[in-house]
Amino acid sequence: MIPPPKSTAELLTLCENIAGHSLRELADLAGIKMAKDLRTNKGWVGQLIEWHLGATAGSKPEQDFKHLGIELKTIPIDQFGKVLETTFVCSTPIFNTTGLTWENSNICNKLSQVLWVPVQGERSVPLPERIVGSGFLWSASEYQTHLLKSDWQELMEKIALGKIESISARDGEVLQLRPKAANGSILTEAYGEDGEIIKVRPRGFYLKKAFTQSIINQQFEI
DNA sequence: AAATGATCATTA
DNA sequence: TAATGATCATTT
Numbered sequence: 001m002i003p004p005p006k007s008t009a010e011l012l013t014l015c016e017n018i019a020g021h022s023l024r025e026l027a028d029l030a031g032i033k034m035a036k037d038l039r040t041n042k043g044w045v046g047q048l049i050e051w052h053l054g055a056t057a058g059s060k061p062e063q064d065f066k067h068l069g070i071e072l073k074t075i076p077i078d079q080f081g082k083v084l085e086t087t088f089v090c091s092t093p094i095f096n097t098t099g100l101t102w103e104n105s106n107i108c109n110k111l112s113q114v115l116w117v118p119v120q121g122e123r124s125v126p127l128p129e130r131i132v133g134s135g136f137l138w139s140a141s142e143y144q145t146h147l148l149k150s151d152w153q154e155l156m157e158k159i160a161l162g163k164i165e166s167i168s169a170r171d172g173e174v175l176q177l178r179p180k181a182a183n184g185s186i187l188t189e190a191y192g193e194d195g196e197i198i199k200v201r202p203r204g205f206y207l208k209k210a211f212t213q214s215i216i217n218q219q220f221e222i
Numbered sequence: 223a224a225a226t227g228a229t230c231a232t233t234a
Numbered sequence: 235t236a237a238t239g240a241t242c243a244t245t246t
Contacts, residue, residue, distance in 0.1 A: 042230055043239030050239080059233055059238035076241080086225085088240060121241090169226050176226090181236090183229060188235075201228090202236075209225085229242070234235100 002054040008068050008137070014053045015117065015135040023119075024128035026052060034128055046074045049117055049132070061090060061106050070137070071110045075212060076121025077133070081220055084121045087207040091180055094159050094190045094203060102149045107205050111148065114138050116215065136219050144174075147211075151175035162191040164200055174211035180204030 005011035018026055023045065027034050030051045035044040050057060055064040055072055064072040076084040090106050102108050118133035140148060151172040158167050169176045179201045187199040 038230090038241060039243095040230055041232095041239095042241045043232080045241095046239040047232090057233080057238085059236075061237060064238095074240085085241060088238095091237065179227060179229090180240095181229080182231085184227090186235075224246085226243105226245075228244090229240100231239085233238080 002052060004054040004056060005065070005068070008070065011053060011065060011068060011070065011115065012135075012137070015115065018049070018052050018132050019134045021132055022128060023048065023130050023132070026132065027128070037127060045076075045119055045130075046072075049074050049119070053115075063110055065115075069113050071112075071114045072117065073114055074117045074119050075216070077118045077216065078122045079120070081118075081216055083209045083213045083216060086176065086178075086209055087212050088180065089175075089205040089207060092155075092159070092177060092203040092205055094164060094188065094200070097156060097160055100156065102152050105152065107152065108149075111140060116219070118216065138215055138219070144211075147174045152205075159190070162193040162195060162198075164190050164203070165198075167203075169206075172208070174208050176206040176208055177203050178206055 005014055024034060026048055030048060032048055032051065035041040038044060050072065053072060063070060073087060075087060078084060090110055093100060115135050115137055117135035120130040151174055155167060155172060155177050158164065167177050169178045171177065181202045184201060186202060188202045189197050190200045192198040
């Protein structure tokens with residue numbers, strides 16, 4: 001068990017320790033069994049990295065390192081540093097959203113400071129042989145914040161107006177709204193177009209690839 | 223080939 | 235059910 005880091009510097013040291021190592025090595029060190037594949041265990045890599053960085057496991061809607069104000073995200077990239085997947089940020093509040101602003105939203109809080117940990121994610125590389133890259137801290141620039149905030153406001157307005165079912169993943173410049181649930185039969189309450197209560201699939205906020213790619217590029221082209 | 227919509231495991 | 239950790243796999 002790795003104790004939670006007491007400072008940002010400690011966290012970054014833990015992060016340096018795992019850089020360059022394979023998932024097999026890290027699983028062995030953690031005493032965690034290698035996942036056979038990610039198909040039936042999609043969060044396995046993220047949970048392995050959490051263990052090594054001393055993140056407190058849990059399903060609370062807050063940052064991984066709340067005392068440091070830092071959220072942890074692993075991000076799959078290929079050998080050229082290309083981002084392979086969109087990034088889930090958090091689930092979307094869709095029922096009682098009155099009084100909710102970008103500034104007091106969970107997504108704003110989570111994105112205030114992110115420790116990005118790139119992990120080799122090409123399917124052609126066997127899971128145990130994939131290498132963990134060098135993690136780095138990131139905070140949104142003014143421009144990036146503007147993009148996120150305006151997408152968020154547009155999406156949340158549609159939700160408040162009962163137009164959630166008309167939102168597609170194509171909406172938003174950098175932020176997407178997509179289903180986020182165990183399967184299609186999971187339902188939660190939302191407002192319909194006439195203000196009535198309807199049942200919809202739960203949604204989550206995702207960062208589009210182009211946005212996370214720019215973050216990765218910014219880091220590795222310095 | 224890229225992207226959208228769907229899905230898997232686990233905890234509380 | 236709702237939150238976390240995400241990637242899968244069919245459609246475009």
